[in-house]
Amino acid sequence: MGSLDKEVATELLPFVRVYKDGSVERLQGSPIVPSCLEDPDTGVSSKDITILDNPPISARLYLPKDTQPDQKLPVLVYFHGGGFLFESAFSLTETKYMNSLVSLAKVVAISIEYRLAPEYPLPIAHEDCWAGLQWVASQSTNDGKEKESWVKDHGDFERFFIGGDSAGANIAHNMALRAGTEGLHGGVKILGTYLTHPYFWSSKPVGDEEKREEPEKLALCPLVWGFVYPSAPGGIDNPMVNPVAPGAPSLAGLGCSRLLVSVAKDDVLRDRGVWYCDAVKESGWKGEVELIQVEGEDHAFHILNYGTENANNLIQCLASFLSE
Template sequence: MDSTSSEIALDYSPFLRTYKDGRVERLMGIHVVPPSLDPKTNVQSKDVIYSQEQNLPSRLFLPKNINPNQKLPVLVYYHGGGFCIESPFSPHYHNFCNKLVAEANIIIVSIDYRRAPEHHLPAAYDDSWTVLEWVASHVNGDGPDEWLNHHADLNSVFFSGDSAGGNIAHRMAMKYGEQKLSDINLVGIVLIHPYFWGKEPIGNEVKEAETRSKIEGFWYFAYPAASGSDDPWINPATDPLFGSLGCSRVLIFVAEKDFLRDRGWYYSELLKKSGWEGSVEVIEAKEENHVFHLFNPENENAKALLKSMASFINQEEKS
């Protein structure tokens, strides 16, 4: 056996390891569950290919008991995992989407995108835009998926994601603001503990030199061609087009004990100063850590997060 097959090149435990022979061993986010009719929420799900070229699927979630032609808001969801691990088929993402669909009465398109290091960024960004084009193709009711043809209200579209997925949701809203997709109307974005960074520490980051080093290293691991920690893809403060964010409402969730907490608040402050004319709100969960809502979904803060998301999405219909 080639000795390099067991030699570790990079160890990012507890997330993943890479080996000198090129093998990638993911240590988290490797479990998957099939689509189903969830008995607890009465939400049904199925997997549909959105990119024939890359053979990439999305998992669609739809309430079971709706009228044949009832139109519902659409939430496009981008999973987290540092651009390297996890998938929409992980039990905690599957369960989270089931609960959110039941709470908000919406359709969710939870997407699988190519992950680093096999596919470095911007591959995940490219895939995340491709799925939006795929969703938009249902505008006349003759797209490739019947659920979206019959039930998607493309005048009421939202993007969301947690951690790296929050970063992606932001980037897609930026691209939408620059290029538009005339067949969908982006109302708002929901960023859950979003993965943003910067060369200069802010807030409590000054006390966390070791954590900062790991986060910066992970960014380069996912995107070797990036210009650094102040690349606009990871640091909105350096993006001269930030004020052209392509939606009118933003909701940001942060967690008190999360190492990314200050970045969420900073994003809000930057957005208010950017010339963008929409409304932005930040909700902080006390005594909680990064993506707590996925791993401890029954606690009160996780339930409150779910209700706040549902209220944010349905606000447009009530206004």
């Protein structure tokens, strides 16, 4: 590095490195790409908007090809993955994934850009996403304020969904719980929530975790939480990451009617997704729970291995969930 100020202060490999001068180097994630009026592969249109200036929250909006001027479509508010540390609503992998999902599901999608740790430790990401979710819900009201045309003209708020992958699935879960308690602008109700490869953890192993032969990957799961939320009350048993921790809000309060959870057999987080589904069922929640398990795949394969048969199949399952 040469200079003293570029000495490493701390790092969480293989994700991020923080230098003593305060700069952060992200070692994962895909490049930022511009929005596109017509994606050459799917025909989906996208554009970027500012939701709030303070705090700074933006989003990438998506509209399917051949949407008619008066056509109403389901609304999806999406939260990207990346361990709360990297990736973006504006990145290449997320944009390709969203173009595919929007094309198949025929939904208006709003992918929220939230601030990342370690510069902005949790719960800032969750607060940003809550503000973004409330902004989308506010587009349903006739309050005299200027509305975003794609959402206002084409959004069917009777078919309102949220979803996310990995860390974004953790966010989606927490948004559904909070919506169940606090409600959304305009009285909007969440019809369905999807969680793919959700990031949950706890101090005690679940399922077959102790039998897995991937100690480094298993050890990384709690390390990430400590890195992105060092002040978390209860540490790795904070209810935001351990939904059945002592004192956690009841999962019976999830503010949606349908829940889809997808796990990958080779993912170290697989047992957590199953555990979460079981906990929701046991909570007395009144909605419908569906679990999808995909053999022979690892974490976030449908995004990282975009275009493969299994990736296409999972995205089609998510699209079906959003369009049923």
